[in-house]
Amino acid sequence: MDSSQLLKGVLDLAVLAVLREADGYGYDVLRRLRAAGLEDVADASVYGTLRRLFQAGALTSYVQPSEEGPHRKYYGLNKTGRELLARSTETWNHFAGTMSLLLVDKEAA
Amino acid sequence: MDSSQLLKGVLDLAVLAVLREADGYGYDVLRRLRAAGLEDVADASVYGTLRRLFQAGALTSYVQPSEEGPHRKYYGLNKTGRELLARSTETWNHFAGTMSLLLVDKEAA
DNA sequence: GCGGAGTACTCCGCTTTGTGTAGTAGCGTG
DNA sequence: CACGCTACTACACAAAGCGGAGTACTCCGC
Numbered sequence: 001m002d003s004s005q006l007l008k009g010v011l012d013l014a015v016l017a018v019l020r021e022a023d024g025y026g027y028d029v030l031r032r033l034r035a036a037g038l039e040d041v042a043d044a045s046v047y048g049t050l051r052r053l054f055q056a057g058a059l060t061s062y063v064q065p066s067e068e069g070p071h072r073k074y075y076g077l078n079k080t081g082r083e084l085l086a087r088s089t090e091t092w093n094h095f096a097g098t099m100s101l102l103l104v105d106k107e108a109a
Numbered sequence: 110m111d112s113s114q115l116l117k118g119v120l121d122l123a124v125l126a127v128l129r130e131a132d133g134y135g136y137d138v139l140r141r142l143r144a145a146g147l148e149d150v151a152d153a154s155v156y157g158t159l160r161r162l163f164q165a166g167a168l169t170s171y172v173q174p175s176e177e178g179p180h181r182k183y184y185g186l187n188k189t190g191r192e193l194l195a196r197s198t199e200t201w202n203h204f205a206g207t208m209s210l211l212l213v214d215k216e217a218a
Numbered sequence: 219g220c221g222g223a224g225t226a227c228t229c230c231g232c233t234t235t236g237t238g239t240a241g242t243a244g245c246g247t248g
Numbered sequence: 249c250a251c252g253c254t255a256c257t258a259c260a261c262a263a264a265g266c267g268g269a270g271t272a273c274t275c276c277g278c
Contacts, residue, residue: 005118005234006204008264017211027226037207045265047227052264069225070273089212095115096205098146102126103198114263117235136255154236156256161235178254179244 004040011049013092014038016058016077016085023076025064026050050075058084116150122201123147124158125167125186125194132185134173135159159184167193 007014018024018032030046053059058081065071077085116123127133127141139155162168167190174180186194 004265006201008117008235009114010208011265014208014211025226036211038211042266043227044229044267048265051228066225066273068274070227070271072226092115092208092212096209099119099123099201100205102123102145102147103201114236117264120236134255151237152256153238153258157236160257175244175254177245179242179256181255 007038007041007045010092011041011045012053013085013088015046015049015053016081016088019059019075019077019081020085023074025072025074027072029075053081053084056080056084116147116154119201120150120154120158121162122194122197123150124155124162125190125197128168128184128186128190129194132183134181134183136181138184162190162193165189165193 014033014036015029018029018036024032026043026047029050030041030043033041033046050059054061054075058078059075060078061073061075063071063073123142123145124138127138127145133141135152135156138159139150139152142150142155159168163170163184167187168184169187170182170184172180172182
């Protein structure tokens, strides 16, 4: 199974969760997601997700030059973003719970 | 959040899980999924998934007439299907575990 | 100082997959 | 007969992740 499909609709949530702890720029968010266990996330997906969330009004954005490379575009959660994170987390927990119930071997029950 | 995106890549798994207990036809699988908590699954998605899984060689298929309506196209798991179910379940559990770790409030730790 | 590696981001086109809508068809009921 | 439930098919559509190419800056080694 290509696990990439599993990310659909969940990458938003993962990005919001990572940004909850501290503002971050795309490349940094990518590394944090991979460190968290989402090894196979593609960079374009993260950049795209950040743009989408920003356009949806869930993120603030500011550019900062860097001493060791190109400029960095930082993103941070605003009120809308934190609310979205809370709601999405709940949706996810509910959904994951439903799935794990469904996956329980009924023979063993 | 539109929960429909959450289904991506997971509907296969849900359908396989439902068929593990007993063979079923499309309309029946749809009802079983909804009863299991996946209220918002669209019928076309289920029929499409069954066709895809069958074409992928994970399902057997046979048509049976019904006394109370049109004919029914039954599907059942074969060896490939059971293996796919096992692998997908593992992938899902791993993924869901990663996500739930990520969603834990780090402040509380 | 030039090429390559690492950092950082953008754009474009592709694919997968779930959805809505429409259509076909059989059956039972008011 | 019209309606509603059952049961399935087909088609066009949209969302979102991905791959690849391209740009650009910094630093390091030859």
